[in-house]
Amino acid sequence: MARFLKGVRYSLNRLITKLAGFNMKNPVIAASGTFGYGHDYEQYYDPSILGGISSKGLTLNPKPGNKGIRLWETPSGLLNSIGLENPGIRAFAREVYKMSEIDTMVIVNLGGDNLEEYIEGASILNDSPIDMIELNISCPNVKAGGMAFGMQCDSAALITREIKKVTKHPLMVKLSPNAPNVADVGVACAESGADALSLVNTFQGMAIDIKTKKAVFENTYAGLSGPAIKPIALRMVHQTVKAVSIPVVGLGGISSWQDALEFIMxxxxxxxxxxGNFPNPNLGKEIVRGLQKYCEKNGIINIDEIRGII
Known part of the structure; x- marks a missing residue:
């Protein structure tokens, strides 16, 4: 745990954050699918500046990803249909040491097509030098007609309980905003042993190409992210925080330190x-510095003083 604070001057770092037993340098984490495995942004800044990095989504078996168009820009947002393209858990496990060389919290985002794949993937990760698993329950359960594990409280609770039985790592469950009531799903996960929650994942959206008169994406629907979803994501995070007693990690449309501060408040x-990393690859660094300066200017000894003030 101490390694995350390497080189930090305790008297000056007002952003030290406790998450599921870890002392993070700051509360800023690079989200899954947008930061690779940590080294992709080294040409812009040292990724160890961040409080943590969540890996690209991984599954037990390799996935080639979706065919056709994968990204489509929308006003103040981005639709994506990547399809969890990844080399598979076993291949990642052989390379994870490169990611763990970065002096920050290493989080692995884990997905799967059914409960058995999740369990086996989590078990393989037990021998990897990672710090936390982020369980992506927005994945479709192919054995249950394709409905995502995170859409209903009972299925979210089931997968959380089963992964907690086998994993040696703290478990953060990433919630889908497409559930009828995301806060209720969060409660179900917390009661089933989750150490933390992260929300929100992408909203389901659609785009049509009027020239071809067809849906842009081969799967018709895709995930919407970016500034357009921020007010809704903020509301869902606030509701979930009020409903559970475990830590909640907020995401959805954050593109400035001011946005990040809203989620913390x-x-x-x-x-x-x-x-936000795509149009501004320096965003992570800018948010860390912006939060630090805000605390200094306002005489805040630690950012925990304003966490949850709303």
Whole structure:
């Protein structure tokens, strides 16, 4: 745990954040699918500046990803249909040491097509030098007609309980905003042993190409992220924080330190930066510095003083 604070001057760092037993340098985490495995942004800044990095989504078996158009820009947002393209858990496990060389919290985002794949993937990760698993329950359960595990409280509770039985790592469950009531799903996960929650994942959206008179994406629907979803994500984070007693990591449309501060004031223990990394690859660094300067200017000894003030 101490390694996350390497080189930090305790008297000056007002952003030290506790998350599921870890002392993070700051509450800023690079979100899954937007930061690779940590080294992709080294040409812009040292990724160890961040409080944590969540890996690209991984599944037990390799996935080639979706065919056709994968990204489509919308006003103040981005639709994506990547399809969890990844080399598989076993291949990642052989390379994870490169990611763990970065002096920050290493989080692995884990997905799967059914409960058995999640369990086996989590078990393989037990021998990897990672710090936390982020369980992506927005994945479709192919054995249950394709409905995502996170859409209903009972299925979310089931997968959380089963992964907690096998994993040696703290478990953060990433919630889908497409559930009928995301706060209720969060409660179900918390009661089933989750150490933390992260929300929100992308909203389901659609785009049509009027020239071809067809849906842009081969799967018709895709995930919407970016500034357009921020007010809704903020509301969902606030509601979930009020409903559970475990840490909540907020994400959804954060593109400035001011946005990040809103989520923290709404009660988020930490925040994740996703789509905002694409137009501004220095965003993570800028948010860390912006939060630090805000605390200094306002005489805040530690950012925990304003966490959840709303």
């Amino acid at each position: 709404a009660g988020a223990t930490a925040v994740q930066i996703g789509t």
